[in-house]
Amino acid sequence: MLPKKVKKRASLLAITLLVTVIGIFFILKSLNKNILYFKSPTDIKNNQNINFDKKIRVGGMVKKDSLIIKEEEIKFIITDFNNEINISFSGTVPNLFSEEKGVVAEGKLQDKTFFIADRILAKHDENYMPPELKDIMKKNAK
Amino acid sequence: MFKILNLSNIFFWIEKLIGFINSIFFILLLVALSLALIFSPPDYLQGDSVRIMYVHVPSAWIGLASFSIIAILSIAYFIFKIKNIKLINKSIAPIGLMFTCLALVTGSIWGQPTWGTWWAWDARVTSMLILALFYIGFISTHKFITDENKANKISSIIAIIGLINIPIIKYSVEWWNTLHQPASIKLTGESSIHPSMLMPLFLMFFVLILYCALIFLMKYKTEIIRIKKKNLKRL
Structure with a gap:
């Protein structure tokens, strides 16, 4: 049998931990919207009161065959x-930016389907493989 | 009662272990580094910058693991008041801080060419920064509070509260939209890293664990010497 003092300390600790976990859970829940690093096009469509003067981030995939590169x-x-959301951007893009890859655009919404970005961040996925393997996979897909 | 816990016995075993790790560490480090930096293939998308992962991922794992160990030992200390634990915790904390900072720095160096930014306030990166702050808080209580009992109590409370941050770091990439990619290596299921890259990664992890063990034993040894100097025979 454990001594009484040890039992007392253990229960005190358990109660404190439980209270903090519940507290942090509610803090995170109320902050949920702010923790999101970027909004998806669906979030923007469903949002009723968008502040068009505020800088926001929009993220998702670059749609296939949608990339048009002009001079500026x-x-x-x-x-x-x-x-979907249309993005317009002038500037340099990171190495990993390409079609069918994740991307996060930082800038201002003009309306619900048009967004002017002043910074583009590329989002990497969790797949790592050597280039030869990617070539083989491409061939197989064809 | 426990002969092995006698200080001079512990000391003897520590010396032996340090000698053993020293004898294999540098060879393994050379093998792991050359595999990771030279012989492993580049990534199909990132090219050679994927090699940062071989330091970044093990560092982050070690940062998380050592904080978990500290926190769990702190719970044991808080309940059972085993004095040896505070020495172990004091010896682990600087290693954990170093690897957490290393994960942040290497991540930042990797983020510049791939994401296009040095720093992003997304959930994974921010919670990792909070972990580093918890480490700093834990270490600084021992530096700033001179009353040892008080310092141990406060630092163990910091560690126990910080334990809640660990699952937040782990699952941040699944719960929220983050710029950081989700985990490639899962506890269950197949990993999305090709085996030719996975092998050097695990080898680097093993070598860095050995390095941690080496630093930990050396630090633990000095803590024991400090106690011996105060003429305390047992903990």
Whole structure:
């Protein structure tokens, strides 16, 4: 049998931990919207009161065959496979930016389907493989 | 009662272990580094910057693991008041802080070419920064509070509260939209890293664990010497 003092300390600790976990759970729940690093096109579509003057981030996939590169402007479509948003950007893009890859655009919404970005971040996925393997996979897909 | 817990016995075993790790560490480090930096293939998308992963991922794992160990031992200390634990915790904490900072720095160096930014306030990166702050808090209580009992109590409370941050770091990439990619290596199921890259990764992890063990034993040894100097025979 454990001594009484030890039991007392253990129960005190258990109660404190439980209270903090519950507290942090509610803090995170109420902060949920702010923790999101970016919004998806669906989030923007469903949002009723958007502040068009505030900088926001929009994220998703670059839609296939949507990338148009002109001299001073890059245009593409971000999709989350339900909704889409048109992006216009002028500047340099990171190495990993390409079609059918994850992307996060930082800038201002003009309306619910048009977004002017002043910064583009590329989102990497969790797949790592050597280039030869990717070639083989491409051939197989064809 | 426990002969092995006698200080001079512990000391003897520590010396032996340090000698053993020293004898294999540098060879293994050379093998692991050359595999990770030279012989492993580049990534199909990131090219050679994927090699940062071989330091970044093990560092993050070690940062998380050592904090979990500290926190769990702190719970044991808080309940059972085993004095040896505070020495172990004091010896682990600087290693954990170093590897957490290393994960942040290497991540930042990797983020610049791939994401296009050095720093992003997304959930994974921010919660990792909070972990580093918990480490700093834990270490600084021992530096700033001179009353040892008080310092141990406060630092163990910091560690126990910080334990809640660990699952938040782990699952941040699943719960919220983050710039950081989700985990490639899962506890269950297949990993999305090709085996030719997975092998050097695990080898680097093993070598860094050996390095941690080495630093831990050396630090633990000095803590024991400090107690011996105060003429305390047993903990």
